[in-house]
Amino acid sequence: MKGIEFFRNVSIGQYVDSKSYVHSLRPSTKYLWLLCLMVPGIGASSYLGAALPLLLALVAGAAARIRPSFLLRGVKPILPLMVFIAVLQFLFSWPGDDSGVLFALGPFAATAREARLVALAVIRTVSLMTIVGLFTATTSEGESMHGVEDVLRPLGRLGLKPQRLALAVGVALRFVPIIAGELEDIAKAQASRGADFGSGKGGPIAKAKAYLPLFVPVTVRALERAEAMAEAMEARGYSEEGRTRLASYPKRRGETFVRIAALLACAAIFAIDRFVQGL
Amino acid sequence: MEGKRTVRKIVVAGALGALSIALMLTPLGMIPWFAGASLTTVHVPVIVGAVIEGPAVGLCVGAIFGVSALVRAATAPQGPIDLFFVNPLISVLPRLLVGLAAWLAYRAFRGKLEPAAAATAGVAGSLANSFFVLGALVLFGAIPPATAATVFLANGLVEAAMAAVLTLGVVSAWKGVESRAGKAKLAREE
Numbered sequence: 136m137k138g139i140e141f142f143r144n145v146s147i148g149q150y151v152d153s154k155s156y157v158h159s160l161r162p163s164t165k166y167l168w169l170l171c172l173m174v175p176g177i178g179a180s181s182y183l184g185a186a187l188p189l190l191l192a193l194v195a196g197a198a199a200r201i202r203p204s205f206l207l208r209g210v211k212p213i214l215p216l217m218v219f220i221a222v223l224q225f226l227f228s229w230p231g232d233d234s235g236v237l238f239a240l241g242p243f244a245a246t247a248r249e250a251r252l253v254a255l256a257v258i259r260t261v262s263l264m265t266i267v268g269l270f271t272a273t274t275s276e277g278e279s280m281h282g283v284e285d286v287l288r289p290l291g292r293l294g295l296k297p298q299r300l301a302l303a304v305g306v307a308l309r310f311v312p313i314i315a316g317e318l319e320d321i322a323k324a325q326a327s328r329g330a331d332f333g334s335g336k337g338g339p340i341a342k343a344k345a346y347l348p349l350f351v352p353v354t355v356r357a358l359e360r361a362e363a364m365a366e367a368m369e370a371r372g373y374s375e376e377g378r379t380r381l382a383s384y385p386k387r388r389g390e391t392f393v394r395i396a397a398l399l400a401c402a403a404i405f406a407i408d409r410f411v412q413g414l
Numbered sequence: 415m416e417g418k419r420t421v422r423k424i425v426v427a428g429a430l431g432a433l434s435i436a437l438m439l440t441p442l443g444m445i446p447w448f449a450g451a452s453l454t455t456v457h458v459p460v461i462v463g464a465v466i467e468g469p470a471v472g473l474c475v476g477a478i479f480g481v482s483a484l485v486r487a488a489t490a491p492q493g494p495i496d497l498f499f500v501n502p503l504i505s506v507l508p509r510l511l512v513g514l515a516a517w518l519a520y521r522a523f524r525g526k527l528e529p530a531a532a533a534t535a536g537v538a539g540s541l542a543n544s545f546f547v548l549g550a551l552v553l554f555g556a557i558p559p560a561t562a563a564t565v566f567l568a569n570g571l572v573e574a575a576m577a578a579v580l581t582l583g584v585v586s587a588w589k590g591v592e593s594r595a596g597k598a599k600l601a602r603e604e
Contacts, residue, residue, distance in 0.1 A: 306428025
């Protein structure tokens with residue numbers, strides 16, 4: 136059984152500490168930019184429309200003093216995966232695909248439509264990777280948690296409580312290292328008793344049963360931990376009314392302008408996307 | 415009373431969200447299957463949350479799971495499919511539906527046959543995961559429909575069976591804990 140040592144410090148995304156203007160913007164402004172770049176990044180149907188958010192993210196990254204090579208570092212390892220996707224598209228054909236055949240090899244053919252899908256997927260992926268990378272590089276975990284609350288506040292009128300989701304996210308981020316450690320402990324304990332995860336024979340049900348001694352204790356312990364935490368919170372008088380925050384996010388100079396710019400950028404990318412149809 | 419349940423639900427959602435992130439980050443979330451393919455158990459915490467605490471917790475765990483899958487795909491991609499998981503319509507939206515499907519299936523059988531209800535919830539949640547993720551992948555042109563159908567049949571059905579076993583195991587263990595003496599007398603007097 137391989138890989139029993141797991142990451143001691145698990146984290147998702149990489150925050151780059153800096154004092155730049157971009158870093159100091161309010162979390163809600165960063166969420167707005169994230170949204171305004173991601174929506175066109177996904178929705179654009181032209182090459183240019185999918186690439187523009189990437190360009191803007193790199194410009195914003197420069198303003199945040201984050202090197203483009205840092206934001207694009209994820210691209211190199213995925214190149215072989217992109218080739219794999221291209222091969223997959225080549226081997227299987229889409230029903231009703233009557234676009235021109237670019238080249239054929241025996242029963243398989245690469246059509247113009249498939250080539251376009253692959254190219255668009257590549258641009259889109261690089262764009263979205265860079266945008267999300269920029270967001271996690273400039274927004275700490277705490278900020279993104281508070282940002283969720285601020286962004287979803289309008290939903291409060293519908294009776295939904297965004298601070299609940301924000302709290303759940305905060306709890307999750309706190310619990311990840313603890314639960315990863317617990318997974319490791321229980322996996323080791325069961326392995327020392329001769330448990331065999333994965334390499335054993337048998338059908339899926341048998342395999343799932345082999346996983347029960349790991350999965351059930353980990354889940355039950357996570358639930359017990361949650362229960363203890365809920366009790367501790369209640370004992371300390373946790374209530375949703377009138378909560379204040381330790382961290383405050385004062386409005387920066389020009390913040391309103393930055394927000395309007397996000398919306399304008401989104402609209403502009405879609406306009407350009409329509410204008411250059413197919414390019 | 416109402417407030418008590420709420421805090422508990424929030425924290426349980428957080429803990430199960432953390433569990434699915436931990437499963438995603440370690441190799442234990444993947445169970446090796448033949449020919450290098452592996453079966454995922456990462457979505458099982460979503461189903462468990464929906465079964466033991468209701469649809470809101472299922473949605474919440476699903477959202478945490480989906481967003482962290484998206485961030486991981488963007489910052490440290492592992493496989494070819496991660497390329498497309500940077501799109502929230504593929505990585506997040508289907509995961510919201512997992513909890514909902516699991517809860518609906520559980521509600522249909524709840525009370526009458528508790529074990530059957532939990533297992534059905536596992537199957538429904540897992541099938542919803544495979545179906546909507548693969549469906550979204552096809553919609554966005556990531557994989558041709560024929561591939562998606564093959565994966566659904568080869569992987570999705572097996573994953574559903576596994577999710578049923580794991581959900582049943584966790585839910586019966588947890589409900590057993592709740593009803594037995596382990597739970598303090600005070601808790602019953604609420």
